[in-house]
Amino acid sequence: MGDWKTITVPVLSSDGKNIFQYTSEKKLSSSSMSSQVLHSPLPLSKSTHSVFSAFCTEENIEQSISYLNRELTALGFPSIYTESKGKELNLISIINCMNELLVLQHKNLRAQEEVQMQHLKLGSDMDHLQNCYAKLKEQLELSKREIIGLQERDRQLQSKNRNLHQLLKNEKDEVQKLQNIISSRATQYNHDMKRKEREYNKLKERLHQLVMNKKDKKIAMEVLNYVGRADGKRGAWRTDKTEARNEEEMYKVLLSDYEQCQKQLLVENAELKKVLQQMKKEIISLLPSQKQKPKERSEDGPVLSDLEEDTGELNKENMWELSCETVREQLTNSIRKQWRMLKNHVEKLDNQVSRVRSGALNEKDVISREDHEMETEKLELEIQQCKEIIRTQQQLLQQQLMSPCDDDTTLLLQDCYLLEERERLQEEWRLFREQKKNFEKERRSFTEAAIRLGLERKAFEEDRGIWLKQQFLSMSTDYKHSENVTTPSAFSGSKYLVESSDQDNQLMTSTSQQRKSHCVLSHPVSAEPCQTPQYTTCN
Amino acid sequence: MDFSEPFRLSALLGKFSPDGRCLASCMQYRLVVRDASTLQILQMYTCLDQIQYIEWSSDSLFILCAMYKRGIVQVWSLEQPDWHCKIDEGSVGLVASCWSPDGRHILNTTEFHLRITVWSLCTKSVSYIKYPKACQQGIAFTKDGRYMAVAERRDCKDFVSIFVCSDWQLLRHFDTETQDLFGIEWAPNGCVLAVWDTCLEYKILLYSLDGRLLSSYRAYEWSLGIKSVAWSPSSQFLAIGSYDEKVRILNHVTWKKITEFEHPATVVNSKTVVYKEVEKSSPFETERLSFPPARALASSLFSTQSKYDIAQVPVSLHHIKPVADRANPKLGIGMMAFSSDNCFLATRNDNIPNAVWIWDVQKLKLFVVLEQLSAIQCFQWDPRQPRLALCTGNSKVYLWSPAGCVSVQIPVEGDFHIVSLSWHSSGDSMALLSKDNCCVCYLDREEV
Numbered sequence: 013m014g015d016w017k018t019i020t021v022p023v024l025s026s027d028g029k030n031i032f033q034y035t036s037e038k039k040l041s042s043s044s045m046s047s048q049v050l051h052s053p054l055p056l057s058k059s060t061h062s063v064f065s066a067f068c069t070e071e072n073i074e075q076s077i078s079y080l081n082r083e084l085t086a087l088g089f090p091s092i093y094t095e096s097k098g099k100e101l102n103l104i105s106i107i108n109c110m111n112e113l114l115v116l117q118h119k120n121l122r123a124q125e126e127v128q129m130q131h132l133k134l135g136s137d138m139d140h141l142q143n144c145y146a147k148l149k150e151q152l153e154l155s156k157r158e159i160i161g162l163q164e165r166d167r168q169l170q171s172k173n174r175n176l177h178q179l180l181k182n183e184k185d186e187v188q189k190l191q192n193i194i195s196s197r198a199t200q201y202n203h204d205m206k207r208k209e210r211e212y213n214k215l216k217e218r219l220h221q222l223v224m225n226k227k228d229k230k231i232a233m234e235v236l237n238y239v240g241r242a243d244g245k246r247g248a249w250r251t252d253k254t255e256a257r258n259e260e261e262m263y264k265v266l267l268s269d270y271e272q273c274q275k276q277l278l279v280e281n282a283e284l285k286k287v288l289q290q291m292k293k294e295i296i297s298l299l300p301s302q303k304q305k306p307k308e309r310s311e312d313g314p315v316l317s318d319l320e321e322d323t324g325e326l327n328k329e330n331m332w333e334l335s336c337e338t339v340r341e342q343l344t345n346s347i348r349k350q351w352r353m354l355k356n357h358v359e360k361l362d363n364q365v366s367r368v369r370s371g372a373l374n375e376k377d378v379i380s381r382e383d384h385e386m387e388t389e390k391l392e393l394e395i396q397q398c399k400e401i402i403r404t405q406q407q408l409l410q411q412q413l414m415s416p417c418d419d420d421t422t423l424l425l426q427d428c429y430l431l432e433e434r435e436r437l438q439e440e441w442r443l444f445r446e447q448k449k450n451f452e453k454e455r456r457s458f459t460e461a462a463i464r465l466g467l468e469r470k471a472f473e474e475d476r477g478i479w480l481k482q483q484f485l486s487m488s489t490d491y492k493h494s495e496n497v498t499t500p501s502a503f504s505g506s507k508y509l510v511e512s513s514d515q516d517n518q519l520m521t522s523t524s525q526q527r528k529s530h531c532v533l534s535h536p537v538s539a540e541p542c543q544t545p546q547y548t549t550c551n
Numbered sequence: 552m553d554f555s556e557p558f559r560l561s562a563l564l565g566k567f568s569p570d571g572r573c574l575a576s577c578m579q580y581r582l583v584v585r586d587a588s589t590l591q592i593l594q595m596y597t598c599l600d601q602i603q604y605i606e607w608s609s610d611s612l613f614i615l616c617a618m619y620k621r622g623i624v625q626v627w628s629l630e631q632p633d634w635h636c637k638i639d640e641g642s643v644g645l646v647a648s649c650w651s652p653d654g655r656h657i658l659n660t661t662e663f664h665l666r667i668t669v670w671s672l673c674t675k676s677v678s679y680i681k682y683p684k685a686c687q688q689g690i691a692f693t694k695d696g697r698y699m700a701v702a703e704r705r706d707c708k709d710f711v712s713i714f715v716c717s718d719w720q721l722l723r724h725f726d727t728e729t730q731d732l733f734g735i736e737w738a739p740n741g742c743v744l745a746v747w748d749t750c751l752e753y754k755i756l757l758y759s760l761d762g763r764l765l766s767s768y769r770a771y772e773w774s775l776g777i778k779s780v781a782w783s784p785s786s787q788f789l790a791i792g793s794y795d796e797k798v799r800i801l802n803h804v805t806w807k808k809i810t811e812f813e814h815p816a817t818v819v820n821s822k823t824v825v826y827k828e829v830e831k832s833s834p835f836e837t838e839r840l841s842f843p844p845a846r847a848l849a850s851s852l853f854s855t856q857s858k859y860d861i862a863q864v865p866v867s868l869h870h871i872k873p874v875a876d877r878a879n880p881k882l883g884i885g886m887m888a889f890s891s892d893n894c895f896l897a898t899r900n901d902n903i904p905n906a907v908w909i910w911d912v913q914k915l916k917l918f919v920v921l922e923q924l925s926a927i928q929c930f931q932w933d934p935r936q937p938r939l940a941l942c943t944g945n946s947k948v949y950l951w952s953p954a955g956c957v958s959v960q961i962p963v964e965g966d967f968h969i970v971s972l973s974w975h976s977s978g979d980s981m982a983l984l985s986k987d988n989c990c991v992c993y994l995d996r997e998e999v
Contacts, residue, residue, distance in 0.1 A: 147672050191773075194773065206708055210707065213706075219663065220665050223643050233636065233638045236635055239673055269740055
């Protein structure tokens with residue numbers, strides 16, 4: 013806290029004086045002390061030694077001794093008189109008293125020193141504190157000023173903000189007003205336009221009347237001879253029948269357009285489904301077998317079983333090309349699941365790769381490069397060896413061909429070659445026969461499929477005819493109120509149409525019409541029935 | 552590429568016949584029919600007045616010539632040159648005339664759009680259609696020629712009537728929710744009719760053949776709306792060009808917008824190729840000059856050659872600021888055309904008049920921008936392949952195809968400012984029309 017300075021203790025004598033001075037000052041008396049104080053009857057003066065002579069003189073020795081004795085006894089010291097008489101001084105007790113007084117004096121001085129020290133310390137502490145206080149007060153002033161400044165700025169900004177808001181509101185109001193003006197002007201213009209148009213129509217009518225009334229002979233067509241119609245037919249009267257026919261034509265046109273549109277959409281749908289299924293298969297194949305990791309198993313447990321189910325269903329779907337609502341959703345959901353799994357897998361791989369990459373980079377690079385070099389050397393050696401072998405073989409072959417050999421050996425050799433060739437040929441024959449059998453089988457299955465297709469098509473045509481008739485009947489009764497002629501839902505069962513068109517493209521045109529027998533499907537029938545098969549098989 | 556000698560024609564009336572065998576051109580009041588490949592004059596007919604409009608019938612056997620001032624339409628036969636037919640509208644006046652799709656009826660629109668008269672060349676019957684609408688595209692025929700849609704206006708409301716062309720029976724009559732119908736157009740498949748409103752309202756309505764409203768589309772309100780409309784040849788897309796310099800494409804399944812094409816003045820997409828036409832000085836050696844200068848040299852002396860340079864993206868195109876206080880400002884997409892194979896769409900933004908924007912329809916992205924030195928007058932796609940021909944009012948014709956683009960100078964003397972062009976139906980030749988002349992250009996098969 014404060015810094016303690018060594019205070020030189022003043023000389024004993026002056027200390028005594030100081031103490032007297034202090035004590036007298038405390039009592040608000042000036043330097044010229046009066047003897048009001050009990051303890052200092054001595055008149056205070058600047059000189060130190062005169063103190064001793066002022067108290068006792070030759071005249072008042074007895075008085076002063078008795079006074080001293082009184083004082084000492086009052087302070088608790090033994091008397092300085094001897095016990096027997098009151099006038100003889102006890103030297104020992106006087107010396108003891110003096111000693112005691114000196115000790116007391118020392119003690120007092122020490123106490124005074126201490127008190128002075130403390131006083132100084134306290135003074136310096138107080139100074140320090142005052143300084144701190146002054147500084148803090150300054151800081152407080154500064155921060156107060158800052159605060160005031162910031163508040164002022166804040167106020168200004170807020171007022172600016174308010175102004176801007178106000179401006180914005182004004183602008184918006186103006187925009188709204190302008191829009192209102194625009195709309196009101198628009199309505200006004202429309203109204204005026206309509207009025208003018210009506211007038212104009214009246215004029216036109218009038219003009220038309222005048223023109224027609226004039227019976228202008230000039231409004232005519234003169235032609236050399238009438239030309240035949242473009243299509244060569246004769247003109248016909250306009251009757252109700254023709255009207256009905258025209259309506260029918262119109263609806264036919266519309267219908268065919270819708271059918272075409274729908275066909276295209278179905279084809280697109282089928283293609284997309286195929287692509288999705290392919291994708292699904294590929295995704296499944298890409299994913300590693302998850303059976304080892306028990307952790308993931310818990311997540312994918314239900315998915316795995318779904319997986320198996322899905323694959324089973326897939327195969328069946330391939331056969332039926334079903335487009336039921338539930339099956340469709342299942343396909344997309346299963347693909348989403350697989351895709352998510354694949355994504356997670358790829359992310360894990362990425363993490364692994366990054367982890368591997370971050371640790372022990374350099375060594376791996378170095379090792380791999382060394383490995384690579386060793387491998388290349390090995391390969392080069394191998395290549396060299398192979399080349400040598402080839403060269404030696406060539407030489408040997410040449411020797412063989414060039415060297416004259418006996419007929420026997422040549423014949424033998426030829427026989428060997430022939431045998432080899434014969435064996436090879438037999439091998440090939442066998443393969444060829446096997447392939448032929450396979451082709452036959454496939455051909456048979458294709459022809460059966462073609463027959464099935466034809467029959468299915470017939471059934472479909474019949475149904476279509478019925479449906480068209482129904483549609484026309486319903487249409488003709490309330491064609492004015494028909495809204496939103498959507499493609500009829502009966503066509504959701506037109507999966508066969510898609511399938512047959514696909515197969516048509518793939519089939520070779522070898523259909524044997526004589527085989528009208530069973531069109532039982534040669535592939536396994538699905539155990540799971542789809543929800544809405546509209547058509548029964550041709551059985 | 553071969554060019555024929557130019558021959559005179561007036562009023563930009565030069566048309567190939569639909570079967571591609573003949574080319575009809577007008578010179579004041581004379582109609583000249585030439586062979587399309589040799590340009591030999593096959594027939595010549597004389598009309599009563601200055602011809603303002605000609606049209607071939609669909610079977611290429613007849614040509615109608617309309618003279619609006621006198622209110623007369625004359626029809627000529629190619630098979631029998633002696634055959635004549637004159638339709639006189641008299642005091643009713645004539646404003647427009649066209650063939651019906653069967654080539655045997657003529658539809659005349661009288662002055663003030665009082666009525667449309669259907670004259671028959673086969674019978675003596677005459678039909679009238681009352682209250683036709685006075686707008687730009689008021690009559691539309693389906694591509695197969697079976698139905699005709701006519702825009703009408705009664706009591707300040709718009710209607711559309713659909714007629715069967717074979718016997719002119721009224722099939723459907725319905726009102727449209729437009730303020731002021733501006734145009735109608737059939738889709739190429741003949742099943743959907745697009746009806747759009749005046750440019751004060753952005754609204755396009757799609758009606759089915761039997762009169763049901765299929766959908767209505769409205770992109771924004773208050774600002775100027777639709778400027779041009781084009782169907783794609785497969786009827787899959789409907790392109791709407793508007794005054795906000797954008798083209799919006801609707802699809803035929805949901806009739807909702809699938810994309811919009813912007814035409815900013817700066818092209819920033821790095822995948823588009825920008826061809827800029829630059830002039831190049833024709834290199835000829837001065838020693839070869841002879842006096843008097845040969846004819847070929849004389850024409851090339853005064854005509855500047857030009858070629859295409861590929862400009863690095865981003866490219867800033869030359870644009871003009873349209874005058875703010877005039878009606879029908881030169882702003883927005885005024886010209887649009889789909890290529891015949893449905894792969895490309897060519898558009899022109901009227902306030903960037905020197906550039907043609909070619910969009911790839913399969914990817915729905917900007918493919919190529921062609922910037923010319925002067926404003927584009929006309930462009931047309933080849934009817935057989937994806938090849939675009941355009942002209943800018945000078946004596947060059949420009950061709951673009953996905954393989955590249957080329958600028959060809961027409962070797963004619965004097966000025967020949969091409970204002971319009973029209974392809975032959977086989978895509979092998981092209982008629983280039985200027986104000987007074989016409990030149991036919993024959994293209995080789997291997998060309999761009």
